[in-house]
Amino acid sequence: xxxxxxxxxxxxxxxxxxxxxxxxxxxxxxxxxxxxxxxxxxxxxxxxxxxxxxxxxxxxxxxxxxxxxxxxxxxxxxxxxxxxxxxxxxxxxxxxxxxxxxxxxxxxxxxxxxxxxxxxxxxxxxxxxxxxxxxxxxxxxxxxxxxxxxxxxxxxxxxxxxxxxxxxxxxxxxxxxxxxxxxxxxxxxxxxxxxxxxxxxxxxxxxxxxxxxxxxxxxxxxxxxxxxxxxxxxxxxxxxxxxxxxxxxxxxxxxxxxxxxxxxxxxxxxxxxxxxxxxxxxxxxxxxxxxxxxxxxxxxxxxxxxxxxxxxxxxxxxxxxxxxxxxxxxxxxxxxxxxx
Ligand SMILES: Cc1cc2nc3c(=O)[nH]c(=O)nc-3n(C[C@H](O)[C@H](O)[C@H](O)COP(=O)(O)OP(=O)(O)OC[C@H]3O[C@@H](n4cnc5c(N)ncnc54)[C@H](O)[C@@H]3O)c2cc1C
Numbered sequence: 506x507x508x509x510x511x512x513x514x515x516x517x518x519x520x521x522x523x524x525x526x527x528x529x530x531x532x533x534x535x536x537x538x539x540x541x542x543x544x545x546x547x548x549x550x551x552x553x554x555x556x557x558x559x560x561x562x563x564x565x566x567x568x569x570x571x572x573x574x575x576x577x578x579x580x581x582x583x584x585x586x587x588x589x590x591x592x593x594x595x596x597x598x599x600x601x602x603x604x605x606x607x608x609x610x611x612x613x614x615x616x617x618x619x620x621x622x623x624x625x626x627x628x629x630x631x632x633x634x635x636x637x638x639x640x641x642x643x644x645x646x647x648x649x650x651x652x653x654x655x656x657x658x659x660x661x662x663x664x665x666x667x668x669x670x671x672x673x674x675x676x677x678x679x680x681x682x683x684x685x686x687x688x689x690x691x692x693x694x695x696x697x698x699x700x701x702x703x704x705x706x707x708x709x710x711x712x713x714x715x716x717x718x719x720x721x722x723x724x725x726x727x728x729x730x731x732x733x734x735x736x737x738x739x740x741x742x743x744x745x746x747x748x749x750x751x752x753x754x755x756x757x758x759x760x761x762x763x764x765x766x767x768x769x770x771x772x773x774x775x776x777x778x779x780x781x782x783x784x785x786x787x788x789x790x791x792x793x794x795x796x797x798x799x800x801x802x803x804x805x806x807x808x809x810x811x812x813x814x815x816x817x818x819x820x821x822x823x824x825x826x827x828x829x830x831x832x833x834x835x836x837x838x839x840x841x842x843x844x845x
Contacts, residue, residue, distance in 0.1 A: 506537035506627065507593035507652075511560070512583055514602055515545030515572070521554050523711075524598035526665035528658045529558060531625050532596045533666065535632060540564060542586035544579065546572025548681065556679035558666060563681040564589055570688035573695040578688055579606035584613050585686045587653060594632055596625060599657040607655050616653035623662045640779045641805035661710065661785040661806075707744060707751035707770055714749040715786040715807060716740065717777055719794025720756035721814070721834065722768060732835065737768045739838040740792075744770075746845040750786060752777035752803075754794045778803035792834040796820030813837050 511532040513525040521529075532539055540562040543551055548565045556563075566582035583606055587595055595616075597603040604620060611618035624635035633648045634656055722736035744751055753768075753775040761767040777784065779799040789807035794800065796812060797820050804810055804825075812821035813834040821829045830837060 506535060507632070508540065508591075509535055509537045509594045509596060510540045510542055510587060510590040510592035510653075512542045512544070512586060512595060512597040512603065512607070513551065514574075514579070514600070515543065515548060515551045519545065519547055519550040521551045522598075522600070523665050524600050524658075524660035526555075526668075527660060527663050528596055528598040529555060530663050530666040531658055533559060535594070535625065535627060537594070540590040540592055542566075542583070542590055542684075543681070544571050544582045544586070552679040552681050554668070555666065557668075560679075562590070563679045564684050565681045566684050566686050568686075568688065570691075571686075574602040574605075575691060575693050575695060576606055576609070577691045577693065579603070580609050580613070581686050581689050583607060583610045585684050587614055589682075589684045593652040593654065594625075595653050595655040597655070597657055599659045604657055607657060611653070611655040614653055614655075616655055617649050617651040618655040618657070619647070619649070620657045622656050622658050625656050625658060637783075637805070640802050641783050642802060708774060709748065709750040710784060712748055712750040713787045714747050715752050715777075715784055715789040716743055716747075716749045717752040717754065717789060717791040717794055718757055718768060718771065719754040719792065719800075720760060721793025721795075723757065723760055723765065724793075726835065727833075733768060735835065736793075737770060739835065739842060740768065741770055742842045743838060743845070746842065750784065751775055752782070752784065752789075754778065754800050755780065757794075791821060791826070792838065796823075796825050801825045 509532050511529055513521055516522045539560045541560045543565040546569050548567050564586050570578050571582050608618045619634050622634045622636050631648050633646050635646050637644050718740055723733050725731055753771045755776055758771055758773050758776045779802050781803055783803045785806040788809045791812040810826045811828040812826040813830045813832055817831045
């Protein structure tokens with residue numbers, strides 16, 4: 506097996522995030538000699554966290570300039586680590602930070618990059634990447650002869666490294682070699698983060714349940730009236746009580762831009778489907794959504810799918826859901842929330 510470099514950046518608190526630990530688990534599964542390359546303002550906590558993982562070498566680029574996500578500094582750090590480690594395979598989590606910087610690094614090194622990998626494993630003698638094409642309609646397993654081969658692993662595909670030291674007594678004692686990098690001149694200054702208030706957060710990638718709301722919630726109901734306010738209250742109550750994540754169909758997220766009766770909790774960030782996201786949740790419940798193919802293609806990685814629709818002939822009934830409740834979603838969700 507070829508040598509592997511795992512690139513990992515620290516989180517705001519200095520630790521390694523879940524996505525980085527997932528990439529570490531994947532790197533260890535390949536069986537080659539593993540070098541870990543850390544990037545951050547300070548990496549002591551992160552290095553201690555994975556000291557016992559079995560890596561043969563720890564390298565690090567540190568300094569205030571490397572604590573912030575920014576193309577110029579991240580690419581400089583990653584390039585220096587790749588050159589110092591001299592490994593054929595470079596693996597990193599597909600975080601927004603690495604997704605932005607590493608394709609450029611692969612180009613600088615004369616290598617190749619594959620993004621959105623869902624798996625990197627040995628296929629015979631050579632490592633092979635699994636990834637989906639055409640918005641998750643086709644899955645391919647592919648290999649490359651060019652090196653270095655940079656692979657970005659999508660978060661949520663494998664269990665994170667559990668933290669079990671490979672040899673007794675080795676946890677927390679990594680010997681880290683510093684790789685010196687002069688921070689490049691940058692025009693980008695990171696001034697801080699803006700996050701929604703925690704009570705407004707509706708996208709929870711790690712939630713067990715995805716609740717999808719469709720445009721039906723904003724349409725005239727049996728009494729001839731629109732009940733958008735009640736719809737929003739039912740949806741938010743479910744999200745709070747089940748700690749579920751909220752998805753939307755394209756129709757419902759577009760409505761908010763067209764000045765119609767809207768669900769205020771819904772933004773384009775919530776859209777699931779061909780031109781939206783493909784979230785990974787154990788269970789999904791679609792409500793007031795027709796289940797058309799461009800929407801359902803975003804459900805590829807939702808394991809158990811249920812839908813509530815008044816229309817027994819909707820798309821979900823055509824083999825796209827495990828269970829379809831032909832019912833009024835207002836009524837069902839009122840009961841569900843009461844039970845919760
Ligand atoms: C190139 C392309 C890309 C696209 N990408 C996406 C995408 O990424 N994501 C996406 O979602 N769509 C996408 N679409 C659009 C998609 O084809 C559909 O138009 C859209 O998903 C429909 O949204 P909907 O099901 O919420 O609305 P509608 O089709 O209006 O369906 C509303 C449903 O609500 C039901 N309903 C109403 N009231 C109730 C009630 N009280 N209880 C239960 N059910 C009720 C109705 O029976 C109906 O089935 C794309 C289309 C194209 C052409």
